[in-house]
Amino acid sequence: MKCQECRGEMTSRREAHRYVESGLPNVTLVDVEVRQCPRCGERTVGIPRVEELHRLLALELARKPERLLPNEIRFLRKYLGLSGVDFAERMRVDPATVSRWEREQEPQPMGPQAELLLRLMAVRDRPVSDYTEESMEGAARADAAPLSVRLRPSRGGWRHDDADRDAA
Ligand SMILES: [Zn+2]
Structure with missing residues (x-):
């Protein structure tokens, strides 16, 4: 891997990196790939x-x-x-x-x-x-009534039962 700054050959090793780029000063990523250019000192971190x-x-x-x-x-x-x-x-x-x-x-x-x-x-x-202004558009305008849904567990999570939709 060549250095983007000086085209020198970069060395690579795995080490801990303090992830200050996140804006959080105390987050340490342990065992990530750090590439360094011995010629100009350029340093890049590979964050998967x-x-x-x-x-x-x-x-x-x-x-x-x-x-x-x-x-x-x-x-x-x-x-x-x-x-x-x-x-x-x-x-x-x-x-x-x-x-x-x-x-x-x-x-x-x-x-x-x-x-x-x-x-x-x-x-x-x-x-x-996303779950108030849009999904709750028109909410609380009718008289009180019990929530009426049919939910089915599936591999991807809870889903509305199809019979529920047919009935609606
Ligand atoms: Zn360099």
Whole structure:
């Protein structure tokens, strides 16, 4: 493997890498391939299955017993694929509030309800609007009635029973 900077031959070895590129300062990836150029010092890290890794990190953050830190809030927002403005909209706050949650210097603490919502979004792996604004469109407009569904366990998970749909 040639160095992209100087075309020198890179050396490769497996070692621990602190994954600061994630924005989280204390995540260490153990035993990943690190390539180094002895000539110019260029260093590249091969991180396998990044998507799965980020999912795992998001879940770790969602379950973390301590309050979330600004960089962790930013990681989760980016993990959810949201811009600051989109995130503000989902959380029903001003975009300036998102900036204050995420800034390292004198951050504004996230309210407990907002933090819980962010953690829930991370666990669900999708922005909250996906299962509120759209799927709940028209909800709570009719009189109360018991939920009536037929669910069938299948290899891929619980599914609506076809007879349920035929009856509808
Ligand atoms: Zn080089």
